[in-house]
Amino acid sequence: MRQAMLEDEFRDFQYSVSMTTRKPRPGEVNGRDYYFVSKAEFEDNIKNDQMLEYARYVDNYYGTPLKYVNQTLDEGRDVLLEIEVNGARQVREKCPDGVFIFLTPPDLGELRQRIEKRGTDDEATIDKRMDKAAAEIKMMAHYDYAVVNDQVDLAVQRIEKIIESEHLRVDRVLDRYEKMIGAVK
């Protein structure tokens, strides 16, 4: 589902395309779903400080290239990162005003069925992904919101509401109102 659904629903937001050393799944397109790179290329990006964050996840690197995120934020637009928990912790440290949403399956049995149905992973990899999923749920306390992905359209609506509300937070708009008051003095 990745960005196809999200971009459709969140027209004002830019989805950040991650970099990974994972092999593309059937139908995945380089530069749209991920930048698929070699381990050496990924490690070069780390060495050259070109990643906002990165992590190892089930035998592969995943990370967010910094350049695109900075460019989008400089244009005054929101950036949507869909990343695992270790990366999210790094982003929290670097971007404390970010909003952190924990997206969770209805339960782990359902998640296993979904991954099996996708048909892209062998049994050992599915086991590793399930272990990760269980461990990640323990990190939920470090997030701002929890959204259950029971149905994609409902999950999207919940995320959209969070983003809308976050834009209305006083600490995000106060500056604008103070300028308004200042202008009439």
Ligand SMILES: Nc1ncnc2c1ncn2[C@@H]1O[C@H](COP(=O)(O)OP(=O)(O)OP(=O)(O)O)[C@@H](O)[C@H]1O
């Ligand atoms: N609400 C849902 N109902 C049914 N199937 C779903 C739902 N959400 C996701 N899926 C499917 O479950 C599988 C695993 O989804 P999941 O979101 O974990 O992986 P993904 O979309 O490939 O991206 P990523 O793991 O990188 O976040 C995918 O095949 C996805 O299409």
Ligand SMILES: Nc1nc2c(ncn2[C@@H]2O[C@H](COP(=O)(O)O)[C@@H](O)[C@H]2O)c(=O)[nH]1
């Ligand atoms: N830390 C990061 N995690 C990422 C990034 N892009 C994706 N992910 C997460 O990896 C797992 C596995 O993804 P999959 O496509 O192989 O199923 C999943 O939890 C993604 O959210 C990233 O840039 N940084």
